[in-house]
Amino acid sequence: MAELATARHRSSASSASRRLIGRWVAETATAWSLAGPAVALMWLLLLGPAAAVVLLSFTDWSFGQPTMSWIGLGNFREMVADQLFRTSFLNTLVYVAFTMPLSVLLGLGAALLIESGTSGRGFYRTVFFLPVTATLLPMAFVFQFAYFHPTVGIINQTLSAFGLPTRDWLRDPDTALLALGVIGIWQSVGLNMVLFLAGLKGIPKDLYDAAALDGADGAWERFRRVTWPMLGPATLFVLTVTAIKSFQVFDTVIALTQGGPGNATNVLLFQMYQEGFSFLRSAYASALTCVFLLFVLVLTLLQVVLVDRKTHYG
Amino acid sequence: MRTSIAAALFRHLILATGAVLMVLPFVLMVSISLKTEGEIYHPQFSLLPTSPDGIENYVAAFAMQPLWRYLLNGVLVCVGIFLAQALFALPCAYALAKLRWPGRNLTMAFVLLGLLIPPQVPAVPVYIMLWKFGLLDSYAALILPSAISVFGIFLMRQFFRTVPDDLISAARMDGLSEVAIVWRIMLPTAIPGLIAFGILSVVGHWNDFFWPLIAIQTPELATPALGVMFFVTAEAGTNFGRLMAAATVVNAPLVIAFLIAQRWFIDGLTMSSMK
Amino acid sequence: MAEISIANISKSFAGTIILEGVSLDVANGEFLTLVGPSGCGKSTLLRIIAGLEHQDSGTIAIAGSSVDMKAPKARDLSMVFQSYALYPYMTVEENISLPLTMRRMGTLQRLPLLGGLLPGAGAIRREIAVEARQVAESLGIAHLLSRRPGQLSGGQRQRVALARAMVRQPQAFLMDEPLSNLDAKMRVKARAEISEMHRRLQATFIYVTHDQIEAMTMSDRVAVMMHGRLLQVDPPQRIYDEPKTLEVARFIGTPEINVLPGTVRHDGAIEVFDKIWPVVVDAGRHAPVSVAVRPEVWEVAQQPGEGSLLTGTVRHIELLGSETLLHVSFAGSAASVVARVEPTVATRYRLGSPIHLAVDPARILVFTENGKRAATLTRSVPSQVRNLHG
Ligand SMILES: Nc1ncnc2c1ncn2[C@@H]1O[C@H](COP(=O)(O)OP(=O)(O)O)[C@@H](O)[C@H]1O
Ligand SMILES: [Mg+2]
Numbered sequence: 001m002a003e004l005a006t007a008r009h010r011s012s013a014s015s016a017s018r019r020l021i022g023r024w025v026a027e028t029a030t031a032w033s034l035a036g037p038a039v040a041l042m043w044l045l046l047l048g049p050a051a052a053v054v055l056l057s058f059t060d061w062s063f064g065q066p067t068m069s070w071i072g073l074g075n076f077r078e079m080v081a082d083q084l085f086r087t088s089f090l091n092t093l094v095y096v097a098f099t100m101p102l103s104v105l106l107g108l109g110a111a112l113l114i115e116s117g118t119s120g121r122g123f124y125r126t127v128f129f130l131p132v133t134a135t136l137l138p139m140a141f142v143f144q145f146a147y148f149h150p151t152v153g154i155i156n157q158t159l160s161a162f163g164l165p166t167r168d169w170l171r172d173p174d175t176a177l178l179a180l181g182v183i184g185i186w187q188s189v190g191l192n193m194v195l196f197l198a199g200l201k202g203i204p205k206d207l208y209d210a211a212a213l214d215g216a217d218g219a220w221e222r223f224r225r226v227t228w229p230m231l232g233p234a235t236l237f238v239l240t241v242t243a244i245k246s247f248q249v250f251d252t253v254i255a256l257t258q259g260g261p262g263n264a265t266n267v268l269l270f271q272m273y274q275e276g277f278s279f280l281r282s283a284y285a286s287a288l289t290c291v292f293l294l295f296v297l298v299l300t301l302l303q304v305v306l307v308d309r310k311t312h313y314g
Numbered sequence: 315m316r317t318s319i320a321a322a323l324f325r326h327l328i329l330a331t332g333a334v335l336m337v338l339p340f341v342l343m344v345s346i347s348l349k350t351e352g353e354i355y356h357p358q359f360s361l362l363p364t365s366p367d368g369i370e371n372y373v374a375a376f377a378m379q380p381l382w383r384y385l386l387n388g389v390l391v392c393v394g395i396f397l398a399q400a401l402f403a404l405p406c407a408y409a410l411a412k413l414r415w416p417g418r419n420l421t422m423a424f425v426l427l428g429l430l431i432p433p434q435v436p437a438v439p440v441y442i443m444l445w446k447f448g449l450l451d452s453y454a455a456l457i458l459p460s461a462i463s464v465f466g467i468f469l470m471r472q473f474f475r476t477v478p479d480d481l482i483s484a485a486r487m488d489g490l491s492e493v494a495i496v497w498r499i500m501l502p503t504a505i506p507g508l509i510a511f512g513i514l515s516v517v518g519h520w521n522d523f524f525w526p527l528i529a530i531q532t533p534e535l536a537t538p539a540l541g542v543m544f545f546v547t548a549e550a551g552t553n554f555g556r557l558m559a560a561a562t563v564v565n566a567p568l569v570i571a572f573l574i575a576q577r578w579f580i581d582g583l584t585m586s587s588m589k
Numbered sequence: 590m591a592e593i594s595i596a597n598i599s600k601s602f603a604g605t606i607i608l609e610g611v612s613l614d615v616a617n618g619e620f621l622t623l624v625g626p627s628g629c630g631k632s633t634l635l636r637i638i639a640g641l642e643h644q645d646s647g648t649i650a651i652a653g654s655s656v657d658m659k660a661p662k663a664r665d666l667s668m669v670f671q672s673y674a675l676y677p678y679m680t681v682e683e684n685i686s687l688p689l690t691m692r693r694m695g696t697l698q699r700l701p702l703l704g705g706l707l708p709g710a711g712a713i714r715r716e717i718a719v720e721a722r723q724v725a726e727s728l729g730i731a732h733l734l735s736r737r738p739g740q741l742s743g744g745q746r747q748r749v750a751l752a753r754a755m756v757r758q759p760q761a762f763l764m765d766e767p768l769s770n771l772d773a774k775m776r777v778k779a780r781a782e783i784s785e786m787h788r789r790l791q792a793t794f795i796y797v798t799h800d801q802i803e804a805m806t807m808s809d810r811v812a813v814m815m816h817g818r819l820l821q822v823d824p825p826q827r828i829y830d831e832p833k834t835l836e837v838a839r840f841i842g843t844p845e846i847n848v849l850p851g852t853v854r855h856d857g858a859i860e861v862f863d864k865i866w867p868v869v870v871d872a873g874r875h876a877p878v879s880v881a882v883r884p885e886v887w888e889v890a891q892q893p894g895e896g897s898l899l900t901g902t903v904r905h906i907e908l909l910g911s912e913t914l915l916h917v918s919f920a921g922s923a924a925s926v927v928a929r930v931e932p933t934v935a936t937r938y939r940l941g942s943p944i945h946l947a948v949d950p951a952r953i954l955v956f957t958e959n960g961k962r963a964a965t966l967t968r969s970v971p972s973q974v975r976n977l978h979g
Contacts, residue, residue, distance in 0.1 A: 020643055022658055030492050031415035038406030039421055041462035046428050049436030049443075056438065063442065110332055117325050126576055127333040130340065132583055133572045135521045137539040138561030139339055141546065145554045146342040152355055154342075186339065194584050248432060251523045255543065269434060269524075276438050277528050285438050293435050300430055483641045484674035488753070489662040489691035502678040 050293070056286035063280035075287035085288070087263050088271040091177055095267060096246040098181040099188070103242050104235070106185065107192025112223070114193070115200050125197070129190035136187060140255040143183050144170060170256055173264035180252045180265055188245060192238050199234030203227065233307050240303035244296050268292055340569070347371055347558035354555055371559040378556070379548060381563055383534055384541030388567075391456045391537055392516045398461035399515055400508065407470035408496045412482055425471075428464035434524060441528060455529040456537065460519060466511050469585065473504040513575075513582030520568060538564040591652035591760040592617045593638065593793060598647035600633055600817075607633050608817045611647070615761075620787050620794040624804035625814035626840070631797040634814070635763050638795065640664050651760055662691075667754035671766040673746045675738040681749050682734040686721040688757045693717065724756045728782075744775045751786065761793035768803065780806055801841050805829065813837045829883075835956040838881050844914060847887075847926040851880040851955070859955060862919065864898055867950040870963040878963065881954040884914065884929040888947040891937060896947035899926070903942045906935065917944055 057075055061068035079085045114124050131139075147153050148169040156166040169179045207226045211217070216225045250269040253259060259266035259274075268288065276285025345361050346354055348368035353360075375381055409415065410422055440459050444450045449458070477500060485499045501508070519537075526540040533544045545560050572579045593615040600608040607630045615621045623631050636642040638649055640661035648655050656664050667688075675684050690699060698710040725731040728748045738746055747767060754762055767783070768776045784807050787794050798804055804811045805825045812822040821833045832838035838846045851861040853876050857869040861880050872878060893900065904925065905916035913935035918925040928946065938944060950967040957963050 020646075020657060023643060023660075026660075027413075028415050031409045031413045032417070034405035034413070034492060034496065035409035035415075035418075035421060038402040038462060038467060039424075041402055042424065042428055042464060042467075045440060045459055045462055046431060046436055046464060047424060049439035050431050052439035053435060063445075106332075110329070113325050113329050117322055119322075120326065120329065122576075124329050124333060125580070126573070127336050129576075129580055129583075130569065130572065131336055133517055133568045133579060134340075135539050135542075135561075135565050135568070137521075137523045138542045138557075138564050139343070141542070141554075141557055141561060142339045142343045142346075145558070146339065146346065186336070190336070191584065194580055198584070244432070248434065250434075251539070254523070254527065255546075272434070273524075273528070277441070282438050282442065289435055289438060293431065296432050297430060478672060478674065480670040480672045480674035481676065483636070483639075483661075484668065484670060484753075485676075486641060486661040487639060487666065487668045488688040490687075491662075494691075499676065502676075 053286045053289050053293070056283050057290045059283045061283045063276075063282045068283075071283075075284050078284065079287055079291070084263065084266065084271060088259075088266040088268050089291070091264070091266055092247060092249070092268045095177055095181055095184070095249055096243055098178060099184045099246045099249075100239065100242045102181075103185045103188045103246075104192055104238055106189045107238065108196050108231075108235070110189065110193040111196035111200060112227070115197065116219075125194070128193050131187045132190045134187065136183070136251045137255050139187070140183060140252045143179075143186075144256050147182075148179050171261050173261050176257055176261060176264045180249065180256065183252050184246060184249060188242060192242060195238050195241075196231065196234060199231045200227070202234075203230045236303055236306055240299050243299055247292070247295060247299075340565070343558050343561055343565070346554060347562045349555055351553070351555060368555065371553075371555040372563070374553075375545075375556045375559040375563065379541065379545050379560070380534060381541065381545075381560060384536050384538045384564070385567070387453075387456075387536060387541075388520050388538040388564075390453065392519045394453070394457040395460045395519050396512050396515045398457065399463040399466045400512075402462055403466035403470055404501060404504075404508075405493070405496050407467050407474055408492075408500050410467070411471045411474035412477070412479070412500075413492075422471075425464050425467050429468060437525070437528060444529065450529060451531045451535065453535065456526060456535070459525065459529075463511075463515065466515070469507055469511050470504055473507040474500055477503050509578055510582035510585050513579055514585050517568060517579075517583060591793060592619075593761055593795065594650045595634070595638065596648045596650070598634065598637060598644045598649070600630070600637060600642070600645050606817055608637075608644070611814075611817070611819055613812060613819060613822060615793055615795060618791050618793055620784075620796065620807060620809045622796045622798060622804040622808035622811050623814055624798055624801055624811055624840075627799045629814050630817040631799070631814055632765050635668070635765050635795065635797050639666055639668050639763055665760045666763055667757065667759040667761075668763040669750045669754050669765065669767045671769055673738075673750040673767075673770075675746060675749055675753075677738055680735050680737055681725070681730065681741070682718070682721055684738070684749055685725060685734075685752045685756050686717045688753060689717045689720060690714075692757060721752075721756060724752045728752050728755075743771055744779070747771060747775075747779060751783075755786070755790070758790075759792070761795065764794065764796045766798055766800075767796075768798070769800070776803075783807060801843070805841070811841075813840060815840070830952075831962075832954065833962050835879055835881065835960040835962075838954060838956070842883060844884050844927045844929070846881045846883050846954075849880045849882075849924055849926070851878045852876070853878055859953075862899065862922065866898055866948075866953065867896075868953050868955065868965045868967055870955050870965050872955070872957050872963045877958055879956040879960075881956060882926070882948055883952065884927045886948055886952045887926070887928040887930075888949070889915065889928055889930055889934065889938075890945045890947065891943070893945045894947060897945040898948060899946040901926075901944055901946070903938045903940055903944050906938065906940065908932070908935075915944065917946065 058070060058072055059068045060071045060074065110124070110128050114121055145153070147155050150156060150166065150168040150171075153169075155169065159166050167175060169175045203226065207230065208222060211222060211225050216222060248269060249267050250273070253265050253267055253270045254273075257265040259270050269292065272285050272288040272292065275281045275288060341361070345363070348363040348371070350363075350365060350367045350370070353364060353368065410418060410425070436459070441450070444455050444458070449455050481499060482495060485495050490498060521539055522537070523539040523543070526537045527543070530536055530540060533541070533548075536544050542557075542560055542564055545557060595611060595613040595615075598608055598611045599606070611634060613621075623634065625631055633642060637644045640656065640659060640663075644657075648657055650656065651664060651666070676687070679687070693713050693716075694710065698707050698713070722731060722734065725734055728751060730745060730748045730752060733741060733745060733749070738749065741749065747770070750767065764783075768779050771779055780803060783796075787807075796803075796807065808825055810822060811825050811828050813820045813828065815836055821828060821837050823831070828837065828841055832841065835848070839848070849861050851859045851866070853870060853872050853874055854860050854865070855874050857871065857874070859866045859868050859870060859878065859880060866880065870878065888896070890897065899917075899919065901917040901919040903915050904918045907914040907916070910932070912929050913932050915928045915930060915935060915938060916925055917928060926946070928944075953965060955963045955965050
C-alpha cells in the first residue's frame with residue numbers, strides 16, 4: 001500500500017514543494033503582520049531617534065534652521081571647553097555619589113530589619129514603598145516648604161530650637177544639590193528595599209543552619225558569612241539601577257532650583273533640556289544626550305560583566 | 315529572652331522612625347493643604363488645622379486652575395498609552411515567543427538593545443518629528459512617543475514562552491487564526507503580567523514630568539505633574555496652602571490605588587528590575 | 590470520515606533527520622496506531638498530518654486531495670494532545686464549544702456582549718451549547734461543564750480533551766499519546782473507552798503511542814516506527830507473530846522476545862549453542878544469525894526430552910499471578926532467556942533447578958545479521974534433532 005502511495009504522489013513532488021513554499025510565505029507574512037507594527041514603531045520612536053541623536057551630535061543644526069552641516073567632533077570639543085558642561089557633569093556625579101550609596105544602604109538596612117522579625121512586616125513594607133508611587137514634582141514642593149523653608153521649614157525650626165545656625169538650604173550653593181539629593185533618596189529607598197527583600201527571600205534557609213553548625217550564629221556572623229555574599233548579585237543590580245535613576249535627576253531641579261543658585265544644581269539632563277528645548281540648539285543637546293547615553297550603557301555593561309564574574313567565580 | 319525582646323524593640327524603634335520619615339511628607343502635605351495662610355506661617359507648628367477654613371484651599375485650587383482637567387488628561391494619556399502599548403506589544407511578543415520567522419532573532423536583538431536606552435534619549439529627534447507633523451502641544455504629542463514599550467514586548471514575551479506549545483497547536487486545530495490566538499489564548503494566560511506592566515506604565519506616565527514639559531505649552535493639555543508646575547507659575551506669589559491642596563489631589567489617585575492593591579503595585583514597579 | 594494518505598514524508602530539524610520517506614495509507618474508518626520508542630518521530634509525523642508542522646518533502650492527502658497547502662484549521666481534523674492542552678481559564682463547556690464557535694460564528698458574532706446583539710448569534714450559541722452537552726453526556730462529563738480544567742482529575746481532563754475533539758465531527762482523529770498521563774488503572778479503562786468511541790463514530794483514527802500494549806489492544810493495524818522510518822505496517826497479531834525485522838520483534842511483546850546467537854550451517858540448518866535446531870533458512874552459509882523465540886513459545890521440561898533444544902538453570906522466578914516467568918541461564922554463556930509458563934507448571938521449579946526447553950519449530954524466528962527476517966523451513970521433528978556430539 002505504501003508503494004502505491006509513493007508512486008501516486010511522485011509525479012506531483014515538485015508541485016508539492018512549491019505548495020510548501022507557499023505556506024512558508026503565508027506564515028512568514030502572518031508573523032510579520034503580528035510583529036511588524038511594533039517593530040516599525042520601535043524604530044520610529046526609539047531606535048531611529050536614538051541613532052538620530054548620535055548623528056545629530058556630529059552636526060551644527062539648530063532647531064528650525066534650514067541648513068545643517070557636518071562638523072565632526074565639533075560639539076564634543078565645545079563641550080570639553082564648556083564650563084557649564086563641566087559643572088553640570090560634576091554636579092551629576094556628586095548627586096549620584098551622594099544619593100546612590102545612601103539610598104542603597106538605607107534600602108538594605110530596611111530590608112534586613114524587616115526580615116529579621118515577624119511582626120509588622122507588611123506594614124513597614126507598605127510604608128517604605130509609598131514614596132515610590134508618589135508624583136515627584138508636587139512632592140518636591142512639599143519638601144521645599146515643609147522641610148527646606150528658611151523659616152517655617154522643619155529642618156531650620158529644629159536647628160534653631162537647639163540654638164544651631166540655620167541656612168536657606170535650597171538657595172545656598174553648598175547645600176542645594178544635597179537638598180535635592182535628600183528628596184531623591186526619600187523616593188528611591190522603598191524600591192531598593194523591595195529588591196533586597198526579594199534577594200533575601202532567595203537565600204536558602206539551610207545556609208543559615210549550616211553556618212550555625214559551623215559556629216557562625218551571631219547576627220553579624222550570619223550576615224557576613226551568608227547574607228552578604230548571597231546578596232552579591234542583587235546588590236550589584238540595585239547599585240546599577242539606583243545609579244542610572246540618580247543620573248536622570250531632573251524633576252526636582254526644574255521645580256525647585258532651575259539649576260541655581262549659580263549653576264550649583266545644574267545637572268546633565270537639565271542642561272540637555274535647556275540647550276535642546278529652550279535655546280533650541282538641537283545638535284549640542286544631542287551631544288549631551290550622547291554623554292548621558294554612554295554613561296548609562298557603561299553602567300549597565302559594568303553590571304552585566306560583574307554579575308557574570310560573580311556567578312562564575314563567586 | 316530578655317535580649318530578644320530588646321532586639322525586637324530596637325527593630326521596631328528603627329523601623330518606626332524610618333516609617334515616620336517616609337510618610338511625613340505626605341502627612342505634612344495634607345496637613346498644610348488644610349490650613350489657612352495664617353496657620354501655615356504660625357510660629358507654633360501643629361499637625362492638625364485649628365480651623366475648618368483650610369478646606370478653602372481645595373475650593374480655590376479647583377477654581378483657579380483646571381485641576382479636573384489635569385486629572386482627566388492624566389487618565390486619558392495613561393489609558394491611551396497603555397492601550398497602545400498592549401495593542402502593539404502583545405502580537406509582537408507572541409510572534410517572538412512562539413512563531414518561527416525570518417527576522418525573529420534580529421528583532422529580538424533590537425528589543426534587547428531598546429531596553430538599554432533611557433526614555434530621555436530619543437527626546438530631541440522625537441520633538442523634531444512631532445514638530446514636522448505639527449503635532450506638538452496635543453494629546454498625540456503626549457501619547458504617540460510612548461505608544462511602544464520595548465519593555466512591554468520583552469516582558470510579555472517572557473510570559474508567553476511559558477505557555478505550552480500544545481495549547482497553541484490545539485487552538486490552531488480548533489480553528490483560531492493567529493490573531494485570535496493572541497487575544498483569546500495568550501492574553502488570558504498573561505493577565506497577571508499585563509496588570510503588573512500596566513501599573514508600571516500608568517504610574518510612570520502619570521508621574522512623568524520630563525516629556526510633558528517638552529511637548530506641552532497649553533495648560534489645558536497638561537498632565538497632573540505638569541499641571542502642578544503650571545499651578546506654581548500661575549500663582550507667582552505661591553500660596554502654599556493651595557499648592558499643597560493641588561499636590562494632594564494629584565497624588566491621591568495613585569497612593570490610594572497603591573494602598574488598595576499593594577501586591578500588584580510592588581510587583582509591577584519592581585518588574586523593570588527583573589529584566 | 591475520510592482516508593488519509595501519507596506519501597514519502599521527510600523532515601529534519603536543524604540538519605538532524607527526524608522522518609525519512611514515510612509512506613502510509615490509512616483507510617476510511619480505520620484505527621491505525623503509530624507505535625515506536627519515544628523520540629522516533631511519531632509526534633512529528635502526526636503534527637505534519639495535522640498541518641502544525643511542515644514536511645520538507647512529500648505529500649499528505651485527505652479524502653483523495655492534497656492538503657499540503659492547507660492550514661491546520663482547514664484540514665478538518667481533530668487532535669488530542671498528550672498534555673490535553675485544555676484552555677486553562679475557560680470552563681469545560683467553553684473548551685468543548687470553542688471549535689464550533691470558531692467554525693459557525695462570524696468574527697463579529699463572536700465578540701463578547703456586542704456579538705450577542707447580532708441577528709442569529711443567540712440561536713447559533715444555543716445550538717452549540719446543545720451539541721456540547723450531548724458530547725459531554727456521551728463521555729459522562731456533563732456534570733463538569735461549568736468547572737475549569739484546573740479543578741478536574743487527570744481522567745476527567747482526558748475526557749474533556751476527547752469531547753473537544755469529538756464535538757465537531759471531523760474527517761479524522763489524531764491522538765498523540767492521550768493516555769500517557771493517566772495512572773495504570775485509568776489507562777486500561779480509557780483504552781476500552783477510546784476503542785468504543787471508535788466503533789461508535791466509525792471515524793478514521795491515527796493514534797500515536799510508545800506503549801505497545803495500547804497498540805496491540807486497540808488497533809486495526811499497527812505501524813511500527815523507529816529512527817524516523819516505518820518498519821512494518823500490519824494488523825497487531827501479524828506484527829506479533831511475523832515481525833519483519835528484529836527491531837520490531839524486540840519492540841513488540843512483553844516480556845521481550847528471547848534472542849539467541851546462532852549460525853547457519855553449510856546445509857542451511859541453524860546451530861545454537863552447539864545444537865542443531867529444527868529449522869533451515871535461506872541465508873548466507875556460515876553467517877551469524879539471531880534466533881528469536883517468544884517467551885510463551887517455550888515448552889519446559891524437568892527431564893531432557895526428544896525435542897529439547899536448550900538445557901539451563903532457573904535463575905529467577907517472577908510470579909505474575911496468571912502466569913509465571915522463569916529466567917533461565919546457560920552454563921558458559923552470558924545469554925539468558927525468559928519462559929512464560931502456567932503457574933501450576935512453574936511450581937515444579939525452584940531457583941537453581943535444571944530446566945530443559947523445547948520449541949514448536951514453526952514459531953522460531955530467524956533474523957539475519959542486518960536484522961531482516963530470514964525465511965525459515967521447518968525440518969521434520971524429531972529425527973533431525975540430535976546432539977552434535979551425542
Ligand atoms: N521543533 C523541533 N525542533 C527541533 N527538534 C525537534 C522539534 N520537534 C521535535 N524535535 C526532535 O525530533 C525528534 C522526534 O520528536 P517527536 O516526533 O516528538 O518524537 P516522539 O513523538 O516519537 O517521541 C526528537 O529527537 C525531538 O528532539
Ligand atoms: Mg511524542
